[in-house]
Amino acid sequence: MKTESAPADHITVRDLTMAFGDYVVQQDLNFGIGQGDIFIIMGGSGCGKSTLLRHLIGLQPPVHGQVFYRNVDFWAVSKEDRDRIMGRAGILYQSGALWSSMTLAENVALPLETYAGLDPARVRDLVNLKLSLVGLAAYGDYYPSQISGGMRKRAGLARAMALDPEILFFDEPSAGLDPVSSRHLDDLILEINASLGTTLILVTHELASIFAIGTNGIFLDAERRTMIAAGSPQTMLKESGEAKVHEFLTRKGQAGFDLTAGA
DSSP states (O other): OOBOSOOSSSEEEEEEEEEETTEEEEEEEEEEEOTTOEEEEEESTTSSHHHHHHHHTTSSOOSEEEEEETTEEGGGSOHHHHHHHHTTEEEEOTTOOOOTTSOHHHHHHHHIIIIIOOOHHHHHHHHHHHHHHTTOGGGTTOOGGGSOHHHHHHHHHHHHTTTOOSEEEEESTTTTOOHHHHHHHHHHHHHHHHHHOOEEEEEOOOHHHHHHHOSEEEEEETTTTEEEEESOHHHHHHHOOOHHHHHHHTOBOTTSSBTTTTO
16 A cells, blocks of 8 residues: 555544536645544534545546545555455434345344354354344344334444444435434434444534534535534534634534524
C-alpha cells in the first residue's frame, strides 16, 4: 500500500473536491476523524452529505484531494487494497438494506460466510452474539417484513457489525423512525462506541441525535460549496459565527420545544 507520514486521526481528509462533471458539490474540505469519534456530517438538503460518505467508503473517487485511513492514501492505492481497508468497516444504509428473502440470522451470517471462512457452528454463534448486541436475540428466524422499521435498522446494524469493524458508517440511521425508536438507536450507537471503541460516522439531520451522540463533526454549506464549521455540535452552536449553522442547530422539534436547550 502507498503510505505517507501518518496522520494522527483515524481518517484524514485533505483538500477534497467532489463534483459531478463540471458541477462542484463541495471543495476545499479539510478535517480529521479521531479514533473513537462519533462524527456527524451535517448540513442542509443537497449540500453533499451522502456524496461525501460515498467518497469515504470507496464508491466515488474525488476530483481532487486525498482521503487517508491512518497513513494510507485511500484513493492512491489499488482497488484490492481499498477493499481490504473497507473490510475493516461496516455500513448501515438508510433503508437497512436487508435481503427480504433471508431471515435476520441469514442476513447477519452472509458477510461471515462470504469473508470470514468460519465453520457453520462458529458462524451461528457469532450471529447469535451480534443479534443479542442489538436486542434481537429472539428474532433470528424472522424475515424483515415481519418486524418493525426500528428493528430492521437494528438488524442492519447487527449485519454491519458482523466482521467486528473498526469503523461504522451510517446514512440517515433515524430516517423513518418514530422518536422512541430513534432514541433507542442513539442509545445503541453510544453503547457500541463506549464498549468497543468503534469510530462512528453518521450522515444525519436529526437534531436530537446530533446533540445526544455527536462528539465531532462538520457542517457543509450548499451555497458556498464548502464546510463552514467544524467541531462538536455544542462547540459549533456556541462558537460559530455562521448564521446558517446557528439556524440549523436551533431548529424547533416537531412537538415545538427547543431540542438544543441546555446544549
